[in-house]
Amino acid sequence: MTRTFCNPLDLPYRYQDKIAPGKQAEWRFREAADPTVIAWEGYYLLFASMSGGFWYSTDLITWEFKATPELPIEDYAPDVRLIDGAVVFCASKRGQLCTFFASTDPVHMPFEPVATTMEFWDPDLFQDDDGRIYLYWGCTSTEPVWGIELERGTFAPIGEKVAVVPECEAEHGWERKGENNHLEEPKTEMERMIRARTGTKPFIEGAYMTKHDGRYYLQYAAPGTENNVYADGVYVGESPLGPFTYQAWNPFSSNPGGFMQGAGHGSTFQDVHGNWWHASTMRISVNEKFERRVGLFPCYFDAAGTMHCDQRLACYPQVVPEGERAYDEAAEPAWMLLSKGAGVAASASSAEESHEPGLAADEDCRTWWAAAADDADPWVMLDMGAVREVYAIQVNLADHAIPASDTPEEEFVDSGAFFKRIITVEDQPARYLLEVSADGAAWEAVLDLRDGAADRPHAYVELDAPVSARYVRVSHLTAPLGGRPAVSGIRVFGRAAGIERPAAVESVRAARTEGGLSADLVWEPVPGAQGYIVRYGLSPQALYGSWELTDGSLGMHTLTTLNAGEGYSVRIDSFNEAGVTPGEPASC
Structure with a gap:
């Protein structure tokens, strides 16, 4: 039996009422977002916003819920890390000092408050191999992501905060705010109020630090959780507080098409076999902007140290390997x-x-x-x-x-x-x-x-x-x-027995637009295709990104998530019930 799961994760997402002052709520919606997953003592622990607890699993397939009434349920973006042998929790609270909590056995014992030292939003703790502790935080359309060292044991800040991730939508097309990276006018009074406060700039948020092979991968999310293009990018440095360099391939986690979209504000962890995974936020955003779910995707570091996720047909069954897995650019889902x-x-x-x-x-x-x-x-x-x-x-x-x-x-x-x-x-x-x-x-x-x-x-x-x-x-x-x-x-x-795979897309015409941040793609539709996977990357041998189109009649697409100054290879793969057929690469 193949061991699989399917995004979005099947969790008992919590209902909530959310009303504007002086108005009556009309309906409820479910929400969980901003997931942090860590491996601890044979378990995987999954914390997500507005959940009143966390889920734990031994296999990444079956999850059990543990309530945590001792933790602040309404503080967004819960972060958990192993710090000096304990699981340490912190979450966002604007306008107030935030508290760090710790537990040596969170599955069986409660968390206890250990320190209240500073104010932050979208926090991420990180303990380096030498035992030093760092905090990264930020969630605005006007400020960068910040980083600072914390005192071991007290979590008090050491020195001055450092700007580690700037907003750069003029060069990073995927950071542009809006559906498909294009901003629409507000439709409701609530949206107009929020637009007046937050403006039209992208939110730079959701920091998460991963150390791999001696290098520091500082991840961040943009442009906004309600958008299909909500994604995670990464800067890479040689020390915990930088300086950091924008990874040539970005965003490294992006899922703007398919059944459920979005793959931003997440965390990166290893399973018991050493395989990397990235958990992140997926959106519905129909009943309410923050109507969200959790997705889990295979993550990789290639030989050059490039970080990327495999999000081809990301809401199809995902295999949980029973040993070490290797990235296969030609791999298909377990089933179509x-x-x-x-x-x-x-x-x-x-x-x-x-x-x-x-x-x-x-x-x-x-x-x-x-x-x-x-x-x-x-x-x-x-x-x-x-x-x-x-x-x-x-x-x-x-x-x-x-x-x-x-x-x-x-x-x-x-x-x-x-x-x-x-x-x-x-x-x-x-x-x-x-x-x-x-x-x-x-x-x-x-x-x-x-x-x-x-x-x-x-x-x-x-x-x-x-x-x-x-x-x-x-x-x-x-x-x-x-x-x-x-x-x-x-x-x-x-x-599907008796059905042939679709023919290959043989000719793609590509033209860069919007200052190089987008590309218009045109191809001849393939008879019998359910849809297409738009694959793109920095070379034909490194097609890391994907954009799933579920309409087989399409013969055009605008790729909006490009970075200025980079040349791209692009390929349109066709798929149906029988499988995936790679197309011929083109340049843009």
Whole structure:
């Protein structure tokens, strides 16, 4: 059995109400972001914002939750590091001094406060091999990321802070704020208030330090968590406080296309086999700007020391290796997507206007099928058009019309100038039955959550053995907290016998635009392609970046994440249910 998981991670993300002063909240949304993952005593510990605790795992596949009522739940961007044998926690609090907490056994024992010394936002602690401790922090559109040394034991600052990562959107196209790196006008009063305060510059934030082979890799995020192009870049130095040099290949973590986008504000760690991983923030940002999830991606350092993530088809099944893995530029996911294409049809018991059944299979987490308000027994079903060999299924639930808490406004915790918030820390399970069928008459249960015991908003099921199926159905569906049943993605993975891989994209015409920060790409669409992977890098032998396009009819794309002054190689790979076909490289 292949050991896999599928992004976004299936965690019981916490619901919250968020209201502007003087206004009533209308609905709830889930949020977890800014993940820090560390390896500790045979466990992986995953901390994320607004979660009221952390998750721990022994295999990166199955995660258990540990509540931490002793830690500040509303402080953003929790950071955890091993410092002098203890797991040390800190998180963001504007306008106040922040507290460091420590535990020698966080899975079984609480954290205790150990020091309160300075104010910071988006912190990252780092202890070097010589025992010296450093702190990096910053999260604004007007200031750089800062670094400073801290006194060992007291966490008091030593000396003056140092600017370590500047804003540089004029040269780094991927740092430009906005969807696809282009800024739109505000649509709501809240957005206008935020724009007036934050301006149009990108947020430079989410620092994280990794030491590899004697060099210091200082990671940072831009341009904004609500954008599909939210990504992580890296500067490299010879000492913990620099000076640092911008890595020639950047952003090193970027996932602007596919089912769920975004791969910024993350952390980098090694598993028990020495393999590198990068955990980062993915966005939905429909019900609320900070509606976010957590993704996990393979990370590598090549022979030249270049840091990069492999994010080709990043929301397809990811293999957790049982030993050391090597980067393979030609590698494919364990299985391909069977639930999208010309032969796939969706039906449902009912549908609300603008939330038709087909939206449960359009490979976009930001659209979804929703049952009609009077539907007493909602279900949604996919017909893949032919019997397929199915190895895994992911069911992504959407939060649709979940009513707000009836908590009186005076009980809300004041979390900032623009809003108040309350977080529901308990699991809020949905209930449903997932079944497959070869003929639409005889059904086999794959996952039964009708008892409502597990909160699994992005349930991923790797089957013990493949099954032959044409139909996939989610039925007996009940949403949590009185919401409307809704599904943003029934995603079926496996192999499609009798289907040929698509032909190669043979000719790509590329032209740099916007001062070299973007490139217009044009190619002849490939018949039978589900979509394309836009691969690019500094040479044909180093195509590190990718941009997934899930519309096979496309023959054009604007690549907006380039850096001025760098020449790029670009390649368009076509893919369908049968696999991926590399295209011919071009220059831009």
